[in-house]
Amino acid sequence: MPLDKACVRKYVNEALLEDAAFDDITSRTFIPQDAKVRAQIVAKEDGVVCGVTIACEVFKVFDSRTTIKIRKKDGQIVRRGDIVLEACGMARSVLSCERVALNFMSYLSGISTQTRYAVKLAGPKGIQILDTRKTTPTLRYFEKYAVLSGGGRNHRLNLSDQYLVKENHLYVISRTSDPEVFSSRKNKAIFEIEVQSLEELKRFLSCGPDIIMLDNFSPSDIRKAVALLKGIFPDKDKRPLIEISGGVNLKNIAKYAIAGVDFISLGALTHSAPALDMSLDITKVYS
Template identity: 40%
Template sequence: MEDSVDRLIEAALAEDIGAGDLTSLYFVPQERRTTGFIVARETGVLSGGEVAQRVFQKVDPSIETELLVHDGDRIAEGAYVMKIEGPARSVLTAERTALNFMQRMSGVAKATRRYVDAVRGTSAQILDTRKTIPGWRILDKLAVSHGGGTNHRMGLYDRVMVKDNHLVAEGRLEELQEAIRRLKAEHPGVQVELEADDLMQVADFLELDGVDYLLLDNMELSALREAVEMRGERATPQLEASGGVTLKTVAGIAETGVDFISVGAITHSVKAMDLALDFVKSE
């Protein structure tokens, strides 16, 4: 994880700095030192604080940073999030990249927390999806966890999800069962999830061995409740509801008894949180 994040930071800095920060070079004295604070301009949930610290360190190891709140903490409007001290040129060079990481990640964490709060009191967990910024998935999913959500699979390699398009090619239950057996034998520990579009598919898939999860896609609340009843007291497969989930509908979905609710919007349609770096004026 650390190597992946470092590569993202280095790419972001190269994109922004290029051959050099000309503004700071020509308009900020080399000897000038500064103290600043990253401040929240709105309420939310902090994420990306440790990543931002890494940005400042990569630009100039002499910059000193202190997180005043931790990733995953709720923060109020006006809260001081981080203190930064160091050469003014270096701090200014790192400022935008550090804020870009924090604002995006805090936006994801804030959106996730709203969904988590909406299902509080039920047994349902909020899941993320693979609908993330290309290259940013590890950070998007880290931000989801800071918001209280649960990470779904990282990619195509760490969990099997057989969706409707896969079933077009492998539609017979006997062939599906054989494929599951072969996968489990060759990749022990990899979990299997099947997408069901209706209750007939739910009934068929409940007869298969080795299925860890059923994805209940775009089902009405009544169908979700019936699927939960069909599963009964069995520990598996666990049931995931998906499709068109909003803050208005998520509580009702959770109350059906499903185990998970996946929400693509918490990573693909979030608003960056408003954070800013304010400098302390020198006397």
């Protein structure tokens, strides 16, 4: 999912306005108007970098005269002390953009780093790591991009992307109609059903889901579900894919990385990833 430049520019402008970067009274009062600087953004801990292209746009939107040299691209591993990018331009411009550029990069790099760790734990079993819609309002586009940069895969971007029948949907359907309603699907979007038990799994297989989400299943019940589906569908190509969700985190993911599972979805990738520490350092001043 390459970043759309118009979208990036829109959010960069909003972030700069939020920070009143164009009215930075400290820089405008105390920094000479003609002073120029060279600066570098440095990783202060190991991780997977993301948001470099967005940070570049921050500097360029604010002052098109600023020149940027990218040292690390989105998705690349950084070690403590690595230079991620260099910026050369007017001192006032660089200083006014510093926090916005760092906020984007630190936040998104934290998501990419956490995703890469989950992929490392589950990947050897052939399991793909998915994000969820548990995202920051208005920032989902960037957060899901960060998951991709970390080696994960995007679940649906929004409610129009695929059918996902969850517990509350099933509760309403059970009191207003019956499972036959699922045959009313009008497009070829992926059809996924969330189940809470092995009994529900058996019951809803007849609805023809492309994916079965095992919600809050224990590892032992996941193994039973995998065996059940293999028995019913000897032909793997006709078998619904299996997604694990609920109760999984980076501390226990290894227990859920069970052969036969296709996906593990983790809301924690986007709703609680710690930011990756970065700093902007001025390395030279030109008078």
